Amino acid sequence: AQSVTQPDIHITVSEGASLELRCNYSYGATPYLFWYVQSPGQGLQLLLKYFSGDTLVQGIKGFEAEFKRSQSSFNLRKPSVHWSDAAEYFCAVGFTGGGNKLTFGTGTQLKVEL
Amino acid sequence: DGGITQSPKYLFRKEGQNVTLSCEQNLNHDAMYWYRQDPGQGLRLIYYSQIVNDFQKGDIAEGYSVSREKKESFPLTVTSAQKNPTAFYLCASSAGQPYNEQFFGPGTRLTVL
Numbered sequence: 001a002q003s004v005t006q007p008d009i010h011i012t013v014s015e016g017a018s019l020e021l022r023c024n025y026s027y028g029a030t031p032y033l034f035w036y037v038q039s040p041g042q043g044l045q046l047l048l049k050y051f052s053g054d055t056l057v058q059g060i061k062g063f064e065a066e067f068k069r070s071q072s073s074f075n076l077r078k079p080s081v082h083w084s085d086a087a088e089y090f091c092a093v094g095f096t097g098g099g100n101k102l103t104f105g106t107g108t109q110l111k112v113e114l
Numbered sequence: 115d116g117g118i119t120q121s122p123k124y125l126f127r128k129e130g131q132n133v134t135l136s137c138e139q140n141l142n143h144d145a146m147y148w149y150r151q152d153p154g155q156g157l158r159l160i161y162y163s164q165i166v167n168d169f170q171k172g173d174i175a176e177g178y179s180v181s182r183e184k185k186e187s188f189p190l191t192v193t194s195a196q197k198n199p200t201a202f203y204l205c206a207s208s209a210g211q212p213y214n215e216q217f218f219g220p221g222t223r224l225t226v227l
Contacts, residue, residue: 009154034215043118043204043218044157090156100145100164100208101172102216106156 002027004093006105013081014113021076021108023091033074034092034102035065044090050074061085086112116141118219120205125224127192127199135190135222137205143217144210146188150174151202151221160203163188164210192224200226 003026013019025031032051036044048059055067065076074091088109092102118139127133139146145164149157159172163182177196182188188207192199202223206216 036218041202041221041223043120043220044206045218046215049215100210100214100216101147101159101162104149104157106154 002031002093002095002103004091004103004105006089006091006108008108009106010109010111012111012113015083016080019076019078019081019085019110021089021091021110023074023076023105024072025074025091025093026072027093027095029095030069031093031095033065033067034094035059035063035074035076036090036092037061038088038090038107040087047076047089081110081112083112083114086110118205118207118217120203120219120222122222123220125222127224127226129226130194132191132193133199133224135192135203135205135224137188137190137219139186139188139205139207139217139219141207141209141217142185143207144185145208146182147206147208147216148172148178148180148188148190149204149206151204157204160190199224 005024034049035047038044047063050057050067088107090107091105094102121136147162148160158174161180163169179191204221205219208214208216
């Protein structure tokens with residue numbers, strides 16, 4: 001079964017600093033990958049997705065992510081963090097034939113210091 | 115506006131009672147999902163449905179039941195057999211084609227008193 005690992009439970013960055021959230025997956029076939037963001041007590045909002053093609057994908061709110069097949073990673077980045085980016089971030093993976101099911105990581109809580 | 119609605123936002127239940135959480139979507143999506151979210155555990159799949167009148171168990175289906183009588187509706191019943199039902203419940207839908215992303219509702223927080 002596929003699995004998703006987000007090794008950082010909590011991350012704190014200063015406003016204006018760069019951000020990288022890590023995501024590793026375990027599955028033999030080519031996955032399709034997502035990053036979602038969740039504000040407290042809210043649902044999840046899609047930031048970006050990767051299905052195929054260019055391994056660097058751009059998303060909303062200035063986020064980007066890079067798919068690295070050799071490292072089984074899909075790390076999320078932002079060059080300059082804003083205080084409003086404080087939230088929980090989830091990486092998710094699916095695969096062809098998986099019945100449209102996604103497997104989610106356990107999330108990374110981002111705190112932004114002013 | 116198209117989207118997913120969940121009601122109620124907060125729900126309180128006494129031990130031993132069944133309770134039903136509502137999920138409605140007007141996105142014309144074929145597939146719908148129920149997740150449970152607990153702190154530090156991410157999202158865990160309870161049930162999913164890829165088409166009307168059909169649904170499958172997810173990873174933690176014990177103590178839950180669902181129905182899918184209409185394309186736009188996918189209610190979840192938390193039964194008294196669920197030993198630890200206090201959690202945040204999220205409903206999602208997708209177009210049902212390969213690779214399509216899931217869209218989420220705002221969630222229902224269930225507390226057992």
